[in-house]
Amino acid sequence: MIRLQNIEKVYRTDTIETLALNSVSLDVAKGEFLSIMGPSGCGKSTLLNIMGLLDVPSKGSIKIADRVTENLNDKQLAQFRNKTLGFIFQSYHLINDLQVLDNVELPLLYRDTTAKERKMLATEALEKVGLANRVKHFPTQLSGGQRQRVAIARAIVGKPDIILADEPTGNLDSAMGNEIMDILINLNRNEGTTIVMVTHDENMAHKTHRLVRLFDGSQVQ
Amino acid sequence: MLKNYFKIAIAVLRRRKFFTFISLFGISFTLTILMVLTAFIDKVVGDNYPDKKRDRLLYINRIQQKGKDNMTSGTLSYYFLSHYTGMMKTPVKVAISSGFSGTNTYVNNKKIAVSYKYTNAEFWDVMDYDFTEGRPFNKQQVDNADHVAIISEDMKRQYFGDVDLVVGKYIEADNVSYRVLGVVKNVPVTSYMFFSDIYLPYTVSKADYKSKSYGGSYMGVLLAASKDDVPKMQTEYENLMKRVPVESKDYQHLYSHAKSFFTSYVDTGNEDTSGVFIVITAISIFVFIFMLLPTLNLVNINITRIMERSSEIGVRKAFGASSKTLVYQFIVENLILTLLGGIIGTLLSVIALCAINSADLIANLELTINFTVLFIALLVCLVFGFLSGVYPAWRMSKLNVVTALKAQ
Ligand SMILES: Nc1ncnc2c1ncn2[C@@H]1O[C@H](COP(=O)(O)OP(=O)(O)O)[C@@H](O)[C@H]1O
Ligand SMILES: [Mg+2]
Numbered sequence: 001m002i003r004l005q006n007i008e009k010v011y012r013t014d015t016i017e018t019l020a021l022n023s024v025s026l027d028v029a030k031g032e033f034l035s036i037m038g039p040s041g042c043g044k045s046t047l048l049n050i051m052g053l054l055d056v057p058s059k060g061s062i063k064i065a066d067r068v069t070e071n072l073n074d075k076q077l078a079q080f081r082n083k084t085l086g087f088i089f090q091s092y093h094l095i096n097d098l099q100v101l102d103n104v105e106l107p108l109l110y111r112d113t114t115a116k117e118r119k120m121l122a123t124e125a126l127e128k129v130g131l132a133n134r135v136k137h138f139p140t141q142l143s144g145g146q147r148q149r150v151a152i153a154r155a156i157v158g159k160p161d162i163i164l165a166d167e168p169t170g171n172l173d174s175a176m177g178n179e180i181m182d183i184l185i186n187l188n189r190n191e192g193t194t195i196v197m198v199t200h201d202e203n204m205a206h207k208t209h210r211l212v213r214l215f216d217g218s219q220v221q
Numbered sequence: 222m223l224k225n226y227f228k229i230a231i232a233v234l235r236r237r238k239f240f241t242f243i244s245l246f247g248i249s250f251t252l253t254i255l256m257v258l259t260a261f262i263d264k265v266v267g268d269n270y271p272d273k274k275r276d277r278l279l280y281i282n283r284i285q286q287k288g289k290d291n292m293t294s295g296t297l298s299y300y301f302l303s304h305y306t307g308m309m310k311t312p313v314k315v316a317i318s319s320g321f322s323g324t325n326t327y328v329n330n331k332k333i334a335v336s337y338k339y340t341n342a343e344f345w346d347v348m349d350y351d352f353t354e355g356r357p358f359n360k361q362q363v364d365n366a367d368h369v370a371i372i373s374e375d376m377k378r379q380y381f382g383d384v385d386l387v388v389g390k391y392i393e394a395d396n397v398s399y400r401v402l403g404v405v406k407n408v409p410v411t412s413y414m415f416f417s418d419i420y421l422p423y424t425v426s427k428a429d430y431k432s433k434s435y436g437g438s439y440m441g442v443l444l445a446a447s448k449d450d451v452p453k454m455q456t457e458y459e460n461l462m463k464r465v466p467v468e469s470k471d472y473q474h475l476y477s478h479a480k481s482f483f484t485s486y487v488d489t490g491n492e493d494t495s496g497v498f499i500v501i502t503a504i505s506i507f508v509f510i511f512m513l514l515p516t517l518n519l520v521n522i523n524i525t526r527i528m529e530r531s532s533e534i535g536v537r538k539a540f541g542a543s544s545k546t547l548v549y550q551f552i553v554e555n556l557i558l559t560l561l562g563g564i565i566g567t568l569l570s571v572i573a574l575c576a577i578n579s580a581d582l583i584a585n586l587e588l589t590i591n592f593t594v595l596f597i598a599l600l601v602c603l604v605f606g607f608l609s610g611v612y613p614a615w616r617m618s619k620l621n622v623v624t625a626l627k628a629q
Contacts, residue, residue: 054539054622075543082541093536093626097232102225109225110541154540 001162001194002028002051007060009046009217020046021057022217030161033188033195035205038214044198045166047214051196052085052164053077065161082110086155088165092147094139100126100150101135107158125153129183145176152183156193163187165197169204181207223553230554233530240522241558247518248562249569252598255508256570257577260588265411272415272482273349276448279455280485281306282414282440286472296320297477298437299423299430303341305461311454312443316340316347319426319438321417326380326394333379335394338417339426339439345371347444348415355388355403358422362402366424370399375407376418394419409587414440414485435468435475443479455479520609527551527613534617535625544618551614552607559606563599570595 009021020043028034036044049055050062053069062069065084072080086107094103104122113121126132129149139147148168155163165184169177181204187193197208205211213221234241269275281302285294299317306315318340325332345357350371358369370392372380381387391398399421408416423430428438445454458479467475527534537547574588617625 049623052539054626075545078538078541078543078546081539087539089626093532095229095533095536097229097236097533102228105225106537107540110537110543110546115224158540 001030001032001065002026002196003063004047004051005061007047007050007057007062009043009050009055010058019217021050023060024214024217024219025060026212026219028194028196030194031188031192032210033185033208034197034210034212035208036196036198036212036214037200037202037205042214043217044214048164048166048196048198051162052087053081054087078110082107082158084161086158086160086163088148088151088155088163088168090167090170092139092144092151092171094147094150094154096139098138099135100131100137100139100142103139103150104153104157106154111158121157122153125157126150128156128187129153143176144172145179148172148176148180149183152180152187156187156191159191160193162194162196165195167198167200170200177201177204226550226553227557229550230557233554234558237522243518244522244558245562245565247514248559248602249566251514252563252566252602253569253573255598256566256590256595257573257588258504258508259591259594260574263591264409264588270406270412271348271350271408272412272442274347274444275482277445277451278347278482279443279445279451279458279479280414280440280482281443281458281477281479282485284435284475284477286435286467287474287476288472291471293436293472295436297439297441298432298434299439300433301435301437302439302441305465306441306443306458308461309443309454309457311445311450311457313446314343314347314444316344316442316444317423317439318344318414318420318442319423320413320440322438324395326392328380335376335418336416337394337419337421339421339423339430341423344420344442347442350405350408353404353406354386355401358402363422363424366422368397368399368425369402369422370394371403371405371420372401373405373407373418377404392419397425399425414442451481523555523609524613527617531617531620531625534620535622538622538625547618548611548614551617552610555606555610555614556603559602563602566602567595567599 004024004026007021007024007026008019011018011020024043024047026047036047038044046055050057051064053062053064064080067080069077069080095106098106101119101122104125105118108118108121123132123135126135129152131146131149131153134142134146134150139150142150148171152168155165163184168184169180172180184195184197185207188195195208197204199205211221212219272278282296283294284297284301285292299319302315302317306312306317309315319338321336321338323334323336326335327333342358342360342363350357353374355371357371358367362369372387372392376392377384377387380392381390387401387404390401392401393399399419405420410416423439443454443458445451455478458477462475462477465475465477467473534547537550538544542550570590574590578588
């Protein structure tokens with residue numbers, strides 16, 4: 001599903017050069033639930049962003065869902081992300097000005113759907129994360145765990161093949177973290193969605209199919 | 222899609238209530254001021270009733286005499302105007318009329334205020350008053366000092382009530398009764414040179430119109446045979462005034478000019494300060510400040526407003542919005558804001574003009590919205606909303622998703 005080959009990422013500023021990723025190669029199979037672990041600053045987020053086409057590598061090739069994505073223009077890239085990928089962030093990144101339902105509908109705005117379809121699909125997604133009774137709330141009226149569930153609903157509403165989650169439980173206590181983890185596991189099991197998750201939590205990582213460890217930009221396991 | 226832009230635009234506007242208020246207030250207030258101002262200018266300068274032949278007219282409404290320590294300035298005497306303009310060759314006709322003054326009269330024991338004005342016979346040829354009935358008085362009637370009057374429609378209604386024709390009836394003012402010769406359409410008081418309720422032959426005036434002193438209560442309007450003769454007529458008057466002796470040895474200089482309409486309208490009566498300059502400067506500064514404030518403010522608000530939403534931009538891009546779509550979204554949001562300001566401004570303008578009209582602050586002045594200006598103003602609003610949104614939107618849409626998401 002995802003194939004990374006010899007990915008290198010260098011951040012250059014005026015004074016220093018940081019090698020964030022050093023020749024990382026990784027294959028993620030369809031329907032796999034993969035977790036990535038490693039100390040802070042070792043390049044986990046960078047790797048995930050490259051997989052999500054949010055960032056471009058300095059070297060190496062990427063293939064996602066059997067498509068080489070290097071030569072896509074801005075519009076094609078946007079379309080590709082919209083159809084294929086769903087993101088979950090540590091700090092949720094919900095739009096506070098919009099109600100829960102509108103937040104969840106967001107990915108559908110960028111494809112051909114009617115308002116009715118959007119509402120139906122968003123409600124369905126919210127039911128899956130157990131928040132069907134909070135559609136009219138604003139994000140600031142929800143707890144951290146609830147916000148992350150809204151974010152998951154937003155990530156799955158467009159039925160993407162792949163979900164990329166960067167420390168989705170990082171800001172939550174363990175009870176709430178476990179709830180989020182259960183939702184992801186069910187999603188992977190029932191819908192066959194491929195999931196790549198960055199985490200700091202060994203327990204969470206061990207619930208997934210496979211674990212990849214990074215250290216200083218290199219893959220160590 | 223548009224509905225969603227609208228939703229988020231309204232949400233953003235509501236969240237930043239203070240700034241929204243400032244923006245909307247700025248836009249709508251500017252628009253209102255602009256509309257009221259143009260309505261005034263339209264009426265006062267643009268409306269050429271009753272002096273319809275403006276391009277052939279020159280106005281004389283001041284004489285100034287200056288000495289070392291003293292100065293006198295004011296309107297002129299009948300004698301001065303008729304004597305000196307009588308010596309001129311270019312004008313085909315000269316209208317001479319006094320400024321309007323007020324008195325009271327009684328109808329069925331009810332007191333009404335009336336203003337009256339004295340004119341010569343040529344006044345009616347130089348001016349183009351619209352007569353709804355009757356006709357003006359002629360030279361013979363003036364020479365005979367006949368007690369005849371031309372009245373305004375307003376006066377007719379107030380004095381005679383709802384009757385069809387009043388020519389031949391008598392109207393009393395200052396205990397003298399005058400036979401009505403004609404009725405003319407109202408002139409707003411802002412046309413102060415021509416406004417009055419009652420127009421009378423100058424020969425019936427109680428003040429001595431034969432007095433040879435220079436100062437008095439009269440103004441003159443010179444009519445040239447054609448537009449091309451106007452400069453010649455102006456020079457002739459200038460040269461004539463150079464030869465007129467000062468009235469007493471207290472003074473060394475004498476000034477009087479025959480001016481075009483606008484210059485004479487805003488005349489301050491003082492040689493050292495040009496009325497036109499003052500008025501134009503004042504209006505320009507006024508308009509400039511009123512346009513500048515909301516402009517700067519909106520650009521500024523836009524930049525901070527969009528910067529604050531970098532997380533939203535990151536998220537939208539991650540979930541499939543292209544840069545183009547985002548620019549489009551921010552521009553639409555901005556247009557919504559400016560249009561809202563435009564609509565509020567239009568409403569405020571209508572309310573303000575209605576209030577000014579119905580308060581009757583200024584007699585006979587009926588202000589109306591200048592639709593050309595409104596249309597242009599709304600267009601400017603749109604263009605401006607577009608421009609002030611484009612730059613920040615374009616910049617933000619170019620933002621790298623990862624950077625946008627981090628900047629929280
Ligand atoms: N935009 C950037 N500019 C410069 N250096 C960066 C940038 N983003 C990340 N880095 C550096 O790259 C390394 C990896 O960062 P990151 O992938 O965020 O680590 P992790 O998510 O594992 O904590 C770190 O040393 C970080 O300082
Ligand atoms: Mg990270």
